[in-house]
Amino acid sequence: MTVVTRFAPSPTGFLHIGGARTALFNWLYARRHGGRFLLRIEDTDRARSTEAAKQAILDGLDWLGLEWDGEPVYQSARAERHTAVARNLLDAGNAYRCYCSPEELVAMREAARKRGSGRLYDGTWRDRDPADAPKDVSPVVRLKAPLDGVTVVDDAVQGRVTVRNDQLDDMVLLRADGTPTYMLSVVVDDHDMDITHIVRGDDHLTNAFRQSLIYRAMGWAVPAFAHIPLIHGPDGAKLSKRHGALGVDAYRDMGFPAEAVCNYLARLGWSHGDDEIFSMAQATGWFDLEDIGKSPARFDLAKLTSLSAHYIRAMADDRLAGTVEPLIAGRLAGPLTDTQRARLIAGLPGLKERAKSLVDLADSALFYCRPRPLEADAKAAKLLDDSGKAKLALARNALAEVEEWTADSTEAAVRATADAAGEKLGRIAQPLRAALTGRTVSPGIFEVLGVLGKPESLGRIDDILDRTAA
RNA sequence: GACCCCAUCGUCUAGCCAGGUCAGGACGUCACCCUUUCAAGGUGAAGACACGGGUUCGAAUCCCGUUGGGGUCACCA
Numbered sequence: 431m432t433v434v435t436r437f438a439p440s441p442t443g444f445l446h447i448g449g450a451r452t453a454l455f456n457w458l459y460a461r462r463h464g465g466r467f468l469l470r471i472e473d474t475d476r477a478r479s480t481e482a483a484k485q486a487i488l489d490g491l492d493w494l495g496l497e498w499d500g501e502p503v504y505q506s507a508r509a510e511r512h513t514a515v516a517r518n519l520l521d522a523g524n525a526y527r528c529y530c531s532p533e534e535l536v537a538m539r540e541a542a543r544k545r546g547s548g549r550l551y552d553g554t555w556r557d558r559d560p561a562d563a564p565k566d567v568s569p570v571v572r573l574k575a576p577l578d579g580v581t582v583v584d585d586a587v588q589g590r591v592t593v594r595n596d597q598l599d600d601m602v603l604l605r606a607d608g609t610p611t612y613m614l615s616v617v618v619d620d621h622d623m624d625i626t627h628i629v630r631g632d633d634h635l636t637n638a639f640r641q642s643l644i645y646r647a648m649g650w651a652v653p654a655f656a657h658i659p660l661i662h663g664p665d666g667a668k669l670s671k672r673h674g675a676l677g678v679d680a681y682r683d684m685g686f687p688a689e690a691v692c693n694y695l696a697r698l699g700w701s702h703g704d705d706e707i708f709s710m711a712q713a714t715g716w717f718d719l720e721d722i723g724k725s726p727a728r729f730d731l732a733k734l735t736s737l738s739a740h741y742i743r744a745m746a747d748d749r750l751a752g753t754v755e756p757l758i759a760g761r762l763a764g765p766l767t768d769t770q771r772a773r774l775i776a777g778l779p780g781l782k783e784r785a786k787s788l789v790d791l792a793d794s795a796l797f798y799c800r801p802r803p804l805e806a807d808a809k810a811a812k813l814l815d816d817s818g819k820a821k822l823a824l825a826r827n828a829l830a831e832v833e834e835w836t837a838d839s840t841e842a843a844v845r846a847t848a849d850a851a852g853e854k855l856g857r858i859a860q861p862l863r864a865a866l867t868g869r870t871v872s873p874g875i876f877e878v879l880g881v882l883g884k885p886e887s888l889g890r891i892d893d894i895l896d897r898t899a900a
Numbered sequence: 901g902a903c904c905c906c907a908u909c910g911u912c913u914a915g916c917c918a919g920g921u922c923a924g925g926a927c928g929u930c931a932c933c934c935u936u937u938c939a940a941g942g943u944g945a946a947g948a949c950a951c952g953g954g955u956u957c958g959a960a961u962c963c964c965g966u967u968g969g970g971g972u973c974a975c976c977a
Binding site: 855 | 902903904905906907913924925926927935936937938940970971972974975976977
């Protein structure tokens with residue numbers, strides 16, 4: 431049997447981080463078994479579905495590298511098939527028309543709650559003579575669900591879950607206007623798409639009971655279920671807008687590499703022993719529904735950040751340059767010149783070692799690309815007081831003598847000067863850093879010197895020294 | 901309220917199913933080392949089996965209960 435999984439978002443918002451993980455698990459499972467991973471857009475709520483949201487979801491999946499097989503299925507396009515199934519059920523006596531008014535339903539629900547019953551609809555029209563039907567009311571179609579016994583879902587994550595059938599009432603299949611409900615559509619689509627494994631958030635666990643009732647009524651094979659725990663916010667409550675960034679696009683905008691987000695998400699709720707850092711190719715080789723935890727996990731930005739830093743450090747310079755260049759151009763309000771780009775690439779080894787995110791990286795790389803004279807930030811300016819400038823002058827003299835300009839040769843020159851002057855290297859290096867970068871924090875100062883080159887380096891130093899002279 | 905699910909360091913988790921480990925790792929935190937700043941790296945530290953009963957020679961592991969958390973209860977998806 432070929433494994434077929436699906437991700438079925440409704441396009442009412444952006445690709446939520448929890449949805450992204452659900453998609454990832456489905457993708458991983460399908461890839462692990464050489465199966466197919468399908469995408470279905472559940473756009474039957476026309477009022478809330480938007481084209482922009484659909485596109486955002488597709489973009490999000492694309493960014494994460496979760497390629498789906500074939501064309502996306504649009505649930506709204508399949509309404510006729512859904513109603514046909516409902517008619518089937520009706521003809522077979524497995525469903526019936528219900529003429530209750532919304533008011534009656536509300537009263538029923540309240541009464542049921544009051545007596546602590548789980549069955550919210552009392553089955554009024556279940557066995558009532560259709561001849562009693564009021565002429566002016568268009569009915570809904572309800573499933574004739576079993577009254578007693580139990581329904582069992584053997585969930586790959588949650589284990590065997592049993593619910594008494596008296597807790598399950600006769601759900602609506604077709605609304606009064608004849609449109610199918612979600613509960614019907616999902617089942618029909620999953621069946622028609624030959625889905626073998628339904629991996630989704632455990633907020634759907636109770637739906638699984640109702641849905642398996644529809645499968646049975648139709649005589650269809652029930653697919654395997656795997657209900658994965660939801661992701662919670664740092665406060666332990668369901669992840670929501672209150673917790674800040676929601677869509678994967680927000681994490682992309684924060685400068686987290688896609689592989690860091692995938693790695694983090696994969697590790698959230700799923701484990702392969704003590705493995706923490708792994709590629710999706712590795713995860714594909716390891717993934718199993720059995721290894722998904724049963725308890726909800728909290729979203730931890732600190733850990734994502736640490737993964738992000740790891741992947742940035744590991745990234746090849748040319749690829750990294752390509753992703754940060756637009757960010758830098760944005761900050762510079764113009765495209766990079768060849769010189770700026772060359773400095774950026776040369777400076778990347780020292781820069782990426784320190785970056786937590788791509789945004790971070792762009793900010794810290796800025797000084798390489800800024801034209802002279804540099805503006806020093808407050809802390810750097812403080813280092814460039816009279817005493818600092820004296821040290822800077824010392825360094826300038828030493829550097830001016832350097833012929834073969836490299837990180838090593840400039841270091842040798844500055845160290846020699848420091849020794850001769852009886853100064854600790856740091857006393858000279860910090861003013862130098864302030865002059866060269868405009869900041870107190872940067873990659874190794876000799877690396878900076880090497881990247882900048884002699885004329886630019888001396889120029890930046892002179893910008894500071896001359897300013898005082900004047 | 902009813903039904904369902906869950907419960908190991910602050911967080912993510914390994915270990916649980918097939919009882920016997922100093923309960924392991926990672927992130928974070930702290931200290932030290934390295935050091936031209938900041939990172940990275942290295943070393944080390946603090947830090948958990950929710951509680952109560954069983955079963956057993958022995959329980960994080962099996963059973964029951966309590967407490968706590970979460971989810972679902974629509975002619976939404």
